[in-house]
Amino acid sequence: MSTKANPVLVNTLRGDLVECQHRGAIAICDPKGRIVESLGDIDALVYPRSSIKPLQALPLVETGAADHFQLSNAELALACASHGAEPAHTDTISRWLARIDLDDESLECGAHAPGHIASAEKLLLDHRQPRRLHNNCSGKHTGMLTAAKFLQEDTRGYIDRDHPAQQRWMDAVGDMADLDMRQLPWCYDGCGIPVIAMPLVATATAFARFGTPDDLPAKRAAAAHRLAQAIAAEPFMVAGSGSLPTEVMQLAGLRILIKSGAEGFYAAALPEQGLGIALKIDDGQAEASEVALLATLNHLGVLHRDELAALSSRCRIPISNTLGVVTGHHQAASIWE
């Protein structure tokens, strides 16, 4: 992360006063890696976290595993997902795991309670413990297992940095972002696989190429296109009820592909404009990353009037107190003016 102070992207107001500030950086790039617009330090190394799951899923298609196992759009979307572990998510992944002769126990991510609150409460009321299947990354893991299974690799230890399942996405993401992923700082992600820090400008470029893959090798372009189609066709599977990615893609389909990452990260591809976006809120706040993303999409003119109307309470998020009184808002600073 930059040692310089990035600009304030989002303010949290209470009454007329700014109660909290959220700084950050945004890169908007084209598929040639040219910076179209930017704010803040877009060269600093930042973990993209789950935002790059669509890029990490490229080998699932490119290896032939997706064809071999006849993966549906829903399954491909889940491979790119941070899902809320709603029944439709976990049921689909369970059946998918069974089809590749594996089960919940084959997943090497840890268990955590469903991100979808009602699903978490249901689990508690049923006196059931969260399983690995409920991990928001279980679709990504199942995708990695599927490619490993297809290639007849030992699936045990597939989360280890040296396992081909991890090496494959490092190669793919490195190609897409013009980076040598093995030379960059890394650590473990929430789900146990490696997470590698990248400059925002590289992540934005990779997403521009993902959404507008015309200049990529044919096999890569076909894989990117297939994943993008799957995400747009099954936006619920990429995140879930009440989430921004699901709502935006339910409205805009293939025109606006967005993926959230932990700690205030967002990546987006705009296929019609040939643009990729990567943004990071320095302090990691999720609401601020959503507001900053929507302000950027609006600035680029890609949200239609009816979409903007439908998303109005997400562009400027009201904050209510325990009496239901709206006391303030999360709202974008004048970042693109």
Added chain:
Amino acid sequence: MSTKANPVLVNTLRGDLVECQHRGAIAICDPKGRIVESLGDIDALVYPRSSIKPLQALPLVETGAADHFQLSNAELALACASHGAEPAHTDTISRWLARIDLDDESLECGAHAPGHIASAEKLLLDHRQPRRLHNNCSGKHTGMLTAAKFLQEDTRGYIDRDHPAQQRWMDAVGDMADLDMRQLPWCYDGCGIPVIAMPLVATATAFARFGTPDDLPAKRAAAAHRLAQAIAAEPFMVAGSGSLPTEVMQLAGLRILIKSGAEGFYAAALPEQGLGIALKIDDGQAEASEVALLATLNHLGVLHRDELAALSSRCRIPISNTLGVVTGHHQAASIWE
């Protein structure tokens, strides 16, 4: 909030890399309002939120209501509390409300689920809805009702800005902070009473006077002393299981009085040193406010060696992933070096 960039107070590391930064400001003052040390913009107006509850409780004692109703240390501590709605909290407040011929329905704060996770889960498992009693501010509200009842005021509408219950604390806090509270920006707090923005330097000064009230008028000094004694005697009642205020005051007693506020605020009084502290994390993150507070207490030399040892995982908070692997830490930047 300041338009200038405050310094980075706390970093969130993943591996060796900073994943998130938390900026903010800290004021350390003496009872005369002199700035002993500071970081960042301590003159900007910031909502202190629940941090000033100990100051807001002064009229409860000064009016004679606390004596009249023979309030216990536990009840006085609850009047100053942001409690987790554990059974000991809600049971004590229920009995207190009954003693003043009121009940949960007399509280005008909204209901919210207990902050203490196990208590919230218990409520869910019992198929019970959160009540106003579970609001973390229900002790403060009961304190306000107690003074109003003692003074034979109409308790209905006691949360309104114009009600004597609100005017009383504005006078007391204004006196303690050398501010005209009615001239400052205000809005509604989470629990529905007014929240008024104050400079950090004023909040720190008020806390210095609260902890070291020697130069205050005798009645005010006695009230501050009684509340401080109650908080130190009943640290569980001020917050609850697993919370920083409870743990620090269980260790240090009357030597270190601390009170958290929403959106990254902390206030503290150090009676032996004659100092008050007020700090705000710009982005509102609670963990960062705790780390910054402990770094400041440590810098001031007020934590004994055994206390530091007991608090080590709070001074540098480990972050674990779903597999239980420690992937990083919330840790103080080199703020006081």
